[in-house]
Amino acid sequence: MASTIAADADHADPAATIGDLRTAADPVNTVRCDPAVAWTTGNVAEAFPGVFTALGFTFTHEPMELAFRTMFHRLGVFTEAELTVPQRVEDQFWTAFEGRAAANLDQFHRVASLTPGTSASAVEKQLFGYVRDTTRDANSPRRYPLLTVKAPRTIATLPKRHDALFARLRGWRRQQLPKIERMDERSCLDLLDDARGRFRTIMIEHLVVAFVSSGLADRLAAMVEVADLPGLEARLLSGVGTDENEVAHDLWALAHSQLELDEFLERHGYHGPGEGQLHGACWREDPAPVLARLDGYRRIAADDPRAPRRRSAEQARVRAAATAELTATAGPVRRRAVLTLTDLTARFLALREQGKAGYLLAYDVARAAARRLGDLLVARGVLATSADVFHLTYDELMAQPTADLRALADERRALYQRRLGLRLPQGWEGAVPVSAAPRDATEGEPPGTVFSGVPASSGVVEGTVRVVRDPATAEVDDGDVLVCETTDPGWTSLFLVASAVVTDFGGMLSHGPIVARELGVPCVCGTRDGSRRLHDGQRVRVDGGAGTVEVLA
Template sequence: MSTREIVEETLDNTTIDPSVTWTTGNVAEAFPGVFTTLGFTFINASVELATRTTFRNLGVLTKKQVCVPDQPEDMFWTLFAGRAAANIDKFREIANITPGTSATAVEQQLFGYVRPETVDANSARRYPVIVAKAPAAVLRLPKRHDAEFAELRRWRLAHLDRIDTLDHAGCVELLDDARQRFQRMLTKHMLVAFVSSGLADRVTDMLAELDLADLGPALLSGVGSDESEIAHDLWALAHDEITLREFTDRHGYHGNNEGQLSGVTWREDPAPVLNRLADYRAIPADSPRAPRNRSQEQIATRHRALAELQAALPRRKRGGAARYVRWAARWIALREQGKAGYLLTFDIARAAARRQGALLVEAGVIDHIDDVFHLSYDEVRAGVTGDRRALVGARRAAYEQRCDYRLPQAWAGVPVLTKAGESDAPALDVSGVLTGVAASGGVVEGRARVVRDPSTTELDDGDILVCETTDPSWVSLFLVAAGVVTDYGGLLSHGPIVARELGIPCVCGTENGSYRIRDGQRIRLDGDAGTVTVLG
């Protein structure tokens, strides 16, 4: 069987317990693409400890359980062929001893689907501890989350301009600092993800009881996510209301492959942003499509949906319903803020790593600055002095080969890899229908644009974005798209949240929609019914 050390060396699990079930849902959204050695070893232990600390703070796990296991089967996440996967069975265990949720709910909200064989097996054995610890942890979190995020913004800007002057010791100190801040932010983010899922469950259950399920997306709209600010500032940059430096100071930690340390951000290469400014320049300030106006309309949409919900309730229950909707909106906004928070730590870590790479090139250890990402975190910290070109070459070759493959959405044991861009699923013909999660309401027709790389794709106004998953670097496409279809994710995934903030229809969790829909087909996206129909 694989061990944690073997996985950190090979970035793969070639032998693993065949009974354990894994998924790329949700975790692939946080850390999309293929890991390099530095990228994985920088965050591996931190992700595991952050997850376990979150559940300890809630009283679900004991202090002794906050550790990094030796066996991947016992961890909440690991890698297969360089790509991240979450351990569904571990999250089911947590759900089964946590009040207010279940294995079914966690699978649906975190991963976008529920397996047919899933059976809830809730136990109350940890309830007394949870009741004692969880309320305080939850009530204190929003203000602490806001404060941590604001501090990370200040910290990033304070360090960026001086990184190019650091020596080896300075790089290591900053990398260590970034890693600690990443773990702290992720610990808060994991709690936000868990609580927001519970609140969303409560809202959807309430609606189902009243036969008002179609109000769900509207009640989760207009929450004021970080991506709304990106959208507005893209528009402001196009209209010369802010400078490029102001934009990259605020949002430059985003960019293609931003969930990987080896990714290139808008701070380093703003071309993907600049290339789309003409689209935003064509949107006047008084247009309903201007980001600020879209946000205001979505807030109004949420208020109208709440009024409809309250009208269906007895007077004594209306106040409680309003509180649940208000709390859900607040925590969903924190969910997106948390992702932005750990990306701030990544931006400093990648800048420090590239500075260290430059020093290693000068020392003759590696050939290119980005070769540093194929060294381990411990190797970088140790300040390697011998020639590492052969080792880097072998690791780079494995990385490039893995980029040509992808994992399934879910599997047990060792996954079967498929070529990226290929699928056994049959393409949809005219009148073919694809079904997913109704994530953002509305019906729209347009040309499907199947996108694999947001940095190299141009959308025309009215095109419908079809992709595997999204992260904040995709926001520049959302402003142009008439709707969004994703393979992965649930109601609280990134793509649906941003779609609701911008008021465009979205169907998520189609599993293989980006492989069954052909680029250029005319399609109808029904965000209320959760369907996509090929028109021609």
């Protein structure tokens, strides 16, 4: 189904809307915005890191926006009339500024105010990793009656439905990938459209999971605070059993010749350093980042506590012990409620990571179909190189272009290359203050400097800093402290050798902290600028329970 919003934006009366989405020459940029609207790169930029190409954004934007709205409709927050993509960018849940994804905090606040059991500050903390000083909770019970009818039914049926959908996506990917190299243009376009529809479907379920898990985690945090058990929250969120546990184990099995490379790539090849962008490379296309890690994994014996299966078992034990500690503070009447909450939170956290894997399965098939389509357009003289297919929009491709689009692709490629050197802040209001990407520190902060962040995964370790920008080319030695801006599932291979993880962005329910807790790796997230102030080779002490990173030498 072709997008309607791009066409509308090109012909809209400038006076009729504040938000200015895109132009034909530059379909990946919001250039004007109401100065009162708040935006953040938190969480959404973790799902889609880096810079969108024209195809990547137009493939993703409308399905994602509709998925947000359908999710809230299922929960009873939105009416059926709200199941459309708004013309004004200020009324949308997300967009792109200079090609980079950003979420509309005002829209999430609006939803939080209509939802019992959560609030604007809770949404900011759990989804985006920080709470602004200006955030005020102002819940309205206007839609509470409908929510009490629709939300419980949606939530109760979700886990089984989510598991089934994920299994179908895996089977669909397995069936489609071998066919793509023989497809003609029409077949590629049909598959691209099919992948887009499946992406929207899994995103609806994934977003319900993300929203519900945030509410559950917030209630769990409040219970821990009342019990006066600092540090228990991270342990309660450990050992839930995620998709990344299986990736970690299969990496280890591959290194120990218990699994063939083809089988590993069939299971996990949709992951990789570029998985979050449609044009990015994944392990299926280039397994070099995986193969480069195998020597390190071979040194981890099956009975080593660092072996993935042993790590998972230990973290499950940690969670069980933490649950027992929390229930001991509750009376007989409340004990069952505490156990129900901890079990439900664990189940939804596991589903949260499964949902990320699910939309990456859809992305992987779309990526393969687009590359094949690029080859065919080069053969017809429409494009100069097959990679330029990613610099055309979804609608332009669906129109099966016959004109020479090489000049347009050149123009958009130049925009994309320029944007690689730009950065957005973590949060802002109105027009985005774009800046050049800061340079890495040539000298680290002096000994005694302490960085503070979110205490995301407990444990205290000392190690050598390794700042990583690209996980595909990173050289992380056993015991290094992995320091980066943010992570996605393609980074899992680095977690197996890192002694600790420190990220600039994210909160308790971001990808990096979840994986760190599953593998028992101390983690401090949300340091904001740790990856720019720390330097390779520095010695640091990471305290994941306190949320601090101290420079030792």
